[in-house]
Amino acid sequence: MGILQGKNILVTGVLTDGSIAFHIAKIAQEEGANVVLTGFGRALSLTTRIAGRLPQPAPIIELDVTSQEHLDGLADEVRKHVPHLDGVVHSIGFAPEAALGGNFLNTAWEDVATAVHISAYSLKSLTMACRPTFKDGASVVGLDFDAQVAWPKYDWMGVAKAALESTSRYLARDLGAENVRINLVAAGPIRTMAAKSIPGFDEFEKVWNDRSPLEWDVTDPVPAAKAAVALLSDWFPKTTAEIIHVDGGLHGMGA
Numbered sequence: 187m188g189i190l191q192g193k194n195i196l197v198t199g200v201l202t203d204g205s206i207a208f209h210i211a212k213i214a215q216e217e218g219a220n221v222v223l224t225g226f227g228r229a230l231s232l233t234t235r236i237a238g239r240l241p242q243p244a245p246i247i248e249l250d251v252t253s254q255e256h257l258d259g260l261a262d263e264v265r266k267h268v269p270h271l272d273g274v275v276h277s278i279g280f281a282p283e284a285a286l287g288g289n290f291l292n293t294a295w296e297d298v299a300t301a302v303h304i305s306a307y308s309l310k311s312l313t314m315a316c317r318p319t320f321k322d323g324a325s326v327v328g329l330d331f332d333a334q335v336a337w338p339k340y341d342w343m344g345v346a347k348a349a350l351e352s353t354s355r356y357l358a359r360d361l362g363a364e365n366v367r368i369n370l371v372a373a374g375p376i377r378t379m380a381a382k383s384i385p386g387f388d389e390f391e392k393v394w395n396d397r398s399p400l401e402w403d404v405t406d407p408v409p410a411a412k413a414a415v416a417l418l419s420d421w422f423p424k425t426t427a428e429i430i431h432v433d434g435g436l437h438g439m440g441a
Contacts, residue, residue, distance in 0.1 A: 188217030194268035195219045196316060198249070199277025199329075203239050206329055206376060207277035208418045209411035215241045215417060223251035223266050245385045251278055251308035268316040270321040273418040276312055276328035279305040279396040285342035293342055301342050306349035311369070313357055323365025327414045327423075328354060330370040330429060332437050351429060358427035367426040368369075369417050372411035374402050374433035398434030 192215075195214050199207035200223050211221045212288040221244045226231030230248060237244050250256045264271060280300035284292045313326050333348035351370060358368040373392040394402040410432040416422065417430065431437045 188219075188388065189421060190214050190273075191218030191417065193219045193272040194222070194269055195418060196222045196224065196264065197275040197277070198224045198251075198312065200225070200236055200276070201211065201229055203236055204369065204405075204407065206371075206373060206407040206410045207339070208236060208239075209276060209373070210275055210277070210414045211244065212240055213408075213411055213415045216416065217245075217419070219273075219343060219418075222247060222264060222271075225263075226379070238366040242273050251311050252303060256335070257311055260315040261318040264316070264319050267322045271316055271324060273325045273327070274312065275418070276309050276326065278308050279329075279343070279346070280310070281305065281341075281343040281346060285430055287339050288341065290341040298342050298345070301346040301409040302349050305343065305346035306353050306360045308366050309350055310357060313366075316348040317361075317364075320364070320366060322355070323367070325367045325369070325418045326357070327417045328368075328370045329410070329414070330372040331375075332372045332429075332433065334437070338393075354429075355427045361425060363413060365420070369416075369422070369426060371410055371413045371417070372429050372431045372433060372437070373407075374398065374436060375404050376407045376410070377404050394434060394436055397439050398436040399439065400434035402434040402436075 197207055197211045200211055215221050223233055223237055223244050223246045225246055226249055233246055247263045282297040285297045285301050309328050330350060331347050333344055333351055338346055354368045354370050374394050391404050413430050413432045
């Protein structure tokens, strides 16, 4: 029997079979979970196609986390497929091109606001939209990229990730009484669709290859996915407001 046997898990952000979110959904199913996916706009067709590569069929709900209408209707849409949710995976992030690539000092507020709204505030929006479906608590897991330091070319996306980390702590504070756990998995660089949109991504790869004490493979999303699945399970019943690093140990190394 798997560690998610009988649990109902909502997974956002499944766009390619190389993404962390896809492997979370895959491993979750293998561990006994009923998985529901979300997608939006042009990406919805990608999610639909990639869902066919999962071990089992998974229903897909259209969800734009910036649309209050979609958020207000999410609980009802979820209940069409599962009676309640035991876990939610937040794998959502976006920054306009002007907010990345070394343009930090010149980025307009409108672009910064978009990055923070979609990449950080959406954790709160998604959690609250799913809250009516939680039964006897739930585990919410977000995907992070360590925001303790400034990274090359990451710019306002790094600021958005710092906001995501802070948001997770405040959600953990305010929802703990309902037995809702909020945690993040800070993965090292993975060659995902999102990574390809970051100018200078190869600089991240070089940093990890040089400094990570454990060998790091930028093509392997499975270690981060396994950490997320573990957090979705009952094996971390008293862990919340935590950031689990799955980065080969680089976060603990000095210069």
